[in-house]
Amino acid sequence: MTMYLVFAAIVVAVLVIFGIPAITRQVKIPRVLRWVELEDAELTEAAVHLFADTDAAAQELGFRPLENFTVPGLARGNENRLYLNPEEATSMIATVLAAGKERSRMLEFSTGFEDGVELCTSNAQVSGLFEQPDWHQIRQLPALTDLKRLHQAHRRRVSERLAQGASPRPVPENRLLDEMLRSQARQIEHQVEQGLFRLDEEAGMFVATPWIALRGILNFLNPLADNFTLSRFALGFGLGLALALAAILLAQPLGWPEFLRQVFPNATAGQITFLLYCPGFVLAGLVVGWQFREKGFLWGFLISLPGLILLPAAVSQPIFYSIIAAWSGQTANRFRQARDSGLSSTQAFTGLIVLAVLVVVGYYYST
Numbered sequence: 001m002t003m004y005l006v007f008a009a010i011v012v013a014v015l016v017i018f019g020i021p022a023i024t025r026q027v028k029i030p031r032v033l034r035w036v037e038l039e040d041a042e043l044t045e046a047a048v049h050l051f052a053d054t055d056a057a058a059q060e061l062g063f064r065p066l067e068n069f070t071v072p073g074l075a076r077g078n079e080n081r082l083y084l085n086p087e088e089a090t091s092m093i094a095t096v097l098a099a100g101k102e103r104s105r106m107l108e109f110s111t112g113f114e115d116g117v118e119l120c121t122s123n124a125q126v127s128g129l130f131e132q133p134d135w136h137q138i139r140q141l142p143a144l145t146d147l148k149r150l151h152q153a154h155r156r157r158v159s160e161r162l163a164q165g166a167s168p169r170p171v172p173e174n175r176l177l178d179e180m181l182r183s184q185a186r187q188i189e190h191q192v193e194q195g196l197f198r199l200d201e202e203a204g205m206f207v208a209t210p211w212i213a214l215r216g217i218l219n220f221l222n223p224l225a226d227n228f229t230l231s232r233f234a235l236g237f238g239l240g241l242a243l244a245l246a247a248i249l250l251a252q253p254l255g256w257p258e259f260l261r262q263v264f265p266n267a268t269a270g271q272i273t274f275l276l277y278c279p280g281f282v283l284a285g286l287v288v289g290w291q292f293r294e295k296g297f298l299w300g301f302l303i304s305l306p307g308l309i310l311l312p313a314a315v316s317q318p319i320f321y322s323i324i325a326a327w328s329g330q331t332a333n334r335f336r337q338a339r340d341s342g343l344s345s346t347q348a349f350t351g352l353i354v355l356a357v358l359v360v361v362g363y364y365y366s367t
Helices: 002-026 045-060 147-163 173-193 210-221 230-250 256-263 269-291 296-310 319-341 346-365
Strands: 028-030 036-038 064-070 077-085 090-099 102-112 118-122 136-140 197-200 205-208
Touching: 002 205, 002 210, 045 064, 045 077, 045 090, 045 102, 045 147, 064 173, 077 173, 090 147, 090 173, 102 147, 118 147, 136 147, 136 173, 173 197, 173 205, 256 269, 269 296, 269 319, 269 346, 296 319, 319 346
Parallel strands: 118 136
Antiparallel strands: 028 205, 036 064, 064 077, 077 090, 090 102, 102 118, 197 205
16 A cells, blocks of 8 residues: 555656646747638648538537637647537537647537626536636536537526526627637636736736646546546446456466466466456556546556455565556557547557556566
């Protein structure tokens, strides 16, 4: 147990020591927001993939695309397509965010009302970082990747406001983007008032403060944040744990130790034990990482803990099983993100190489 407390303390220390400076250095927002139109030929492969999927589904819901645009100066590259359903007075944005070679996707519905309230429903993966003003009521549902279901969730919220007597506020098409940027500017001003951003006059940018960096770290360490649902937990954690336990409980009855001794005649008893049980932890991490596509490392680590209880007492360096399960979850995250964004899996395959190295190191340290 002491080893795990030390490992957890090291992870938290690394996140705080390196994460806070990185976040405060990289997270910046231009003081003056503006949008720049993008032609279809200028879109990246990831954006083309997302927008093609979104167009057909949006048309069925009464939304039509208006234009592509980007907002220059943000820490992450962004490509957006704006949609409008005039009958519902509701707009929708499909977004591809880029950080290096990584891509993430986001969908958001928005409806404004005459009393100044804006209802937004989004499937953004990161939640709980910002303080939301009363007039901007956003609900983040990262588990909803289906456009129709996300729209239904938004319509339910709009219907509740209509039942309370609120009136929608239609915005002309030619002013829609400008209105959205003005709303974003008001939200940023609220974050500054809350101490989460500060204005860098010289650079003309709002920059993140250590407070929002700490919130980001806490969000990362919270397994229930982002795309957690009970069904995803039951499938990912239940199936992953079952695989780990199956590897532990069935190894001896199936005669795997004898087989491995024939294949690896020079292996020690500890190394044979490692080869017996390691695959179960790898599979468990991969399964749970595929389900929790933003927190595979954390859930992979957590899923290893029940399995460790059933490992033979003679097992040396059990921390390796947890590290391997955690990295397996991280690798599954990369494959899932590559599939969802329509990009190549280069980083995911790099993760597999690191995983192989961890397995080799674990093998040689298991004496």
